[in-house]
Amino acid sequence: MNALGGAMAGPNQHAGTSRHPNSNLQGGGVPILHASTDPKWVQHLLDWYQCCRRDLPWRDTDDPYAIWVSEIMLQQTRVDTVLRYYPRFIARFPTTDILAHSPLDAVLHTWQGLGYYARARNLHRAATIVSREHQGHLPADIRALRALPGIGTYTAAAIGSIAYGIPRPAVDANAARVTARLFGRWEDVGKPSTLRTFCEILEQYIPPLHPGDFNQAVMELGALLCLPQNPRCPDCPLVGFCVANRRQWIGVLPRKQRRRAVEIVTRGVVGVHHHGQYLLHRRPERGLLGGLWEFPGGDHGTKAALRSMLTKSLGIHLKDMLCRGSYSHSFTHLRWDITVYHADWVPGPLHPVEAYAWISPAELPDYAMPSAFLPASKLLGIQ
DNA sequence: CATACGTGGGA
DNA sequence: TTCCCAAGTAT
Known part of the structure; x- marks a missing residue:
């Protein structure tokens, strides 16, 4: 059963006893009936x-x-x-x-x-x-x-x-x-x-x-x-x-379908560090947070899975990954449970079709980063 | 038509 | 904690 209750058999159309003087026949010849007929x-x-x-x-x-x-x-x-x-x-x-x-x-x-x-x-x-x-x-x-x-x-x-x-x-x-x-x-x-x-x-x-x-x-x-x-x-x-x-319909109107349950995704993000700088990755133009900058990461629960994912997708090789904490970020349709790591970078070629920036902490405010990643920057001690 | 798409405030 | 909600649109 949804939020609308059972059948949509709620009072409908017949609420009024008369029609607005200006009401006219609509496309299919069906008159729009409604109760509040007084245009005042x-x-x-x-x-x-x-x-x-x-x-x-x-x-x-x-x-x-x-x-x-x-x-x-x-x-x-x-x-x-x-x-x-x-x-x-x-x-x-x-x-x-x-x-x-x-x-x-x-x-x-x-x-x-x-x-x-x-x-x-x-x-x-x-x-x-x-x-x-x-x-x-x-x-x-x-x-x-x-x-x-x-x-x-x-x-x-x-x-x-x-x-x-x-x-x-x-x-x-x-x-x-x-x-x-x-x-x-x-x-x-x-x-x-x-x-x-x-x-x-x-x-x-x-x-x-x-x-x-x-x-x-x-x-x-x-x-x-x-x-x-x-x-x-x-x-x-x-x-x-x-x-x-x-x-006394104020409590039930307007009628609205209940929202779907939110999906929970476990995500890891990494402060990839090299000579005092951190690596930012620009998310693809389309889709969630499209075009904004993020700390490299992925929807993977374990440290090992996250490491191999970053190597495969972006060409990032990391030394020891140290956990710096975790937090949750909720969107309308999903929730990220995020674990934040810090890791020194092993220099090597990054995946060339992606966009990156090496930034010093002072430069972070120059980049468009969504709220979802701000706690990560705090846990990493950037800004 | 249903679903993806952010964030923050309030109950 | 969890859910609802907000001056909606694109696909």
């Missing part, structure tokens, strides 16, 4: 947003590039975290053209610790496309935005509405939660089809003249009041319109 909730929401919204740096600008960067950083990432990165990134890469002509390594370095590094790689690649094919101007068109790497359904709608006033609902996790509760919808919000449905619902309410404020207001409501746990319904400007509140 939109003005309540906009009024609340006007007075209570947070003052965030990307709300001070109308520069599409700056809005673009903020939306990429905010993907799956909390505002508090983005605030630590966004000003630095904009200061270092203030325009699309400057970003496009900067080395990827510099972009990854600024992104270090923020996670989901494909975002940084895609943003950089998209900047080169915008610079070359759009004269450095982000296109003001949903389909053209959607065609850029790293910009999906949500982000295209967010940029389009905020930067260009295009009336398209931006349905992120906040908006999905708000929509599920406000309209009493029992669909699994983890399914893409649900997000499409929610987008169609919101499309009937999005104000043509203020789509950006509307989208941000919905998300802000989800971030500040309509919380996943312990939502602050008494403070909510939409409490009188909310189906879930009226029917």
